[in-house]
Amino acid sequence: MAGRVTDRVAVVFGAARGIGAAIAGRLAEEGAIVWIADGKAVEGEQTAQQVGGHFMPCDVSEERDVEAVISAIVEAHGRLDICIQNAGIFPETALDEISTAEWDKVLAVNLRGSFLAVRTAFGPMKQQGYGRIVLTTSITGPRVVPPKHAHYAASKAGLIGLIKAAALEGAPFGITVNGVEPGNVLTEGMRAERSQDFIDGMAAAIPLKRLADPREVAHSFLFLASDEAAYVTGTTIVVDGGQTLPEGKA
Numbered sequence: 001m002a003g004r005v006t007d008r009v010a011v012v013f014g015a016a017r018g019i020g021a022a023i024a025g026r027l028a029e030e031g032a033i034v035w036i037a038d039g040k041a042v043e044g045e046q047t048a049q050q051v052g053g054h055f056m057p058c059d060v061s062e063e064r065d066v067e068a069v070i071s072a073i074v075e076a077h078g079r080l081d082i083c084i085q086n087a088g089i090f091p092e093t094a095l096d097e098i099s100t101a102e103w104d105k106v107l108a109v110n111l112r113g114s115f116l117a118v119r120t121a122f123g124p125m126k127q128q129g130y131g132r133i134v135l136t137t138s139i140t141g142p143r144v145v146p147p148k149h150a151h152y153a154a155s156k157a158g159l160i161g162l163i164k165a166a167a168l169e170g171a172p173f174g175i176t177v178n179g180v181e182p183g184n185v186l187t188e189g190m191r192a193e194r195s196q197d198f199i200d201g202m203a204a205a206i207p208l209k210r211l212a213d214p215r216e217v218a219h220s221f222l223f224l225a226s227d228e229a230a231y232v233t234g235t236t237i238v239v240d241g242g243q244t245l246p247e248g249k250a
């Protein structure tokens, strides 16, 4: 099958559902061999079956889990071409009510998980002299912030620094490192974690007047994971329906 990532070996962390499942689907449609690594075993297995890929259970904040996933992939295929770290959590809590444990948990999944994925993927990618790493950040943190997202915003803004640092150190080895900054995307996580009022309010504030479908975001991951993006590194693509454009309320 001819596609944009034919026979590339890919892992997507956090792909049992939502944006990650859409990314896994697009990569598979374009010919990649796709591995899904996620904490949700039942949904992860189902999504892997749907896209014709493989599943491994994984908590991305745990060093040994991330290493086990990448070792299994390299053992099975002899290489790892594409690593996407999309697992993330987004509890909504006012700053003065965020416990130290909740702060650490959000940073552990969103930021440390991404560091672990990058560090581990660097092993096989440096050896083979090729790699495409894409991290899911957000407009929340790097560009804007709603109330009750201090830990989340800090974690997603931190990813921008990680992307730049990793891009610089990966470049001599043919590894590119980039990110996607989604706006508001209608996913299972969004429906579970946010009220309908929040969703309606966001839709009203977005110039395109709706939230994104996960596939609309997945296309940018596919581009950054493909050879079309060979000269793109250390940067992000914003996919937000124009949400960060308005200077004030119209």
Ligand SMILES: NC(=O)c1ccc[n+]([C@@H]2O[C@H](COP(=O)([O-])OP(=O)(O)OC[C@H]3O[C@@H](n4cnc5c(N)ncnc54)[C@H](O)[C@@H]3O)[C@@H](O)[C@H]2O)c1
Residues within 6 Å of the ligand: 013, 014, 015, 016, 017, 018, 019, 020, 037, 038, 039, 040, 058, 059, 060, 061, 086, 087, 088, 089, 090, 109, 136, 137, 138, 139, 181, 182, 183, 184, 185, 186, 187, 188, 189, 190
């Ligand atoms: N939905 C949005 O509006 C939006 C906007 C900007 C950024 N994002 C980011 O996109 C990513 C996906 O969001 P989504 O809306 O699809 O969420 P979701 O909750 O629908 O899906 C997230 C997936 O990540 C997995 N996951 C969570 N913690 C994990 C862990 N510790 N280890 C392994 N897997 C884990 C979940 O099991 C789930 O399958 C997140 O990083 C989120 O911060 C989402």
